[in-house]
Amino acid sequence: MAGADSLEALTKGLVERYSARDRAGVAALWLSDEAFNQAHKCKTQAELEKTRRRREQFAKQLDKVAEDAATMEWVGQDELEKQRKDVAKGTEKKGCTTLEAIANRSLKVRVKLTKGGKSKDGVMPVRAVGIGGRWYLIEAKVPRGPKK
Numbered sequence: 001m002a003g004a005d006s007l008e009a010l011t012k013g014l015v016e017r018y019s020a021r022d023r024a025g026v027a028a029l030w031l032s033d034e035a036f037n038q039a040h041k042c043k044t045q046a047e048l049e050k051t052r053r054r055r056e057q058f059a060k061q062l063d064k065v066a067e068d069a070a071t072m073e074w075v076g077q078d079e080l081e082k083q084r085k086d087v088a089k090g091t092e093k094k095g096c097t098t099l100e101a102i103a104n105r106s107l108k109v110r111v112k113l114t115k116g117g118k119s120k121d122g123v124m125p126v127r128a129v130g131i132g133g134r135w136y137l138i139e140a141k142v143p144r145g146p147k148k
Contacts, residue, residue: 001036002028003134008077010128010135011109018142023062031129031136032054039094039131042096044140054139062140070115072122080106115145126140 004010010029017025063106083106091098109124122143128135 002019002032004029005024005134007079007105007107007128007130007135009139011077011124012128013055013097013108014126014137015072015111015124018062019055019071019073023059025132026062027055027059029137030058030132031138035131037138039102040096041099044095046094046095047094051138058137070113072124072142073114075110075112075121077107077109077126080108085105100123100132104128105130111143113143113145118146120146 004013013024013029031051033048033052036051039129040047040055062144078105083104085104087098087104088129089098089101094140105128107128109126111124113122114119121144124143125139126137126139127139129138130136
C-alpha cells in the first residue's frame, strides 16, 4: 500500500514519476485493492471493479501520452473546496460500509510541459482519497505537451 503521506507528495510524485516514465512508480500511487479493502466492506465487488477500471484507463492514457514525449514539472496545486467530500466511518453507500473515515479531494495540479525545447503551462485534474493517513490517486488526466 504505497500512496503518499500528503496530497502534495502524491501530486509531486505523480508528476515526477510520469516524467521519468516510471509506470510502476505511478501505479504505486493509485488506490490499491488492499487499501480499498482496508477502508470498505462491500456486499459485491462492483465498487472495487470501478477502481480497477480507473487504474487501467489511466495506464492506457499513460501509454498514449508517452508517445507525446513531453516532460512535466510540478508548479503547484489547488484544491477544489466545493468538491471536498469526507465520508465518516460506518457510512453505507452503494453496497459498501466504510470501515474507517475517508477523505475525498479534487485538485487541479499546475504543471509546466516541455517538449522539443518548447514549453507550455498545463493543468492536470486529479481526484484522491485519504485513508488511514495515506493519500491515493483515484483519477487523473495527463495534459498534452506543446506541439512541435
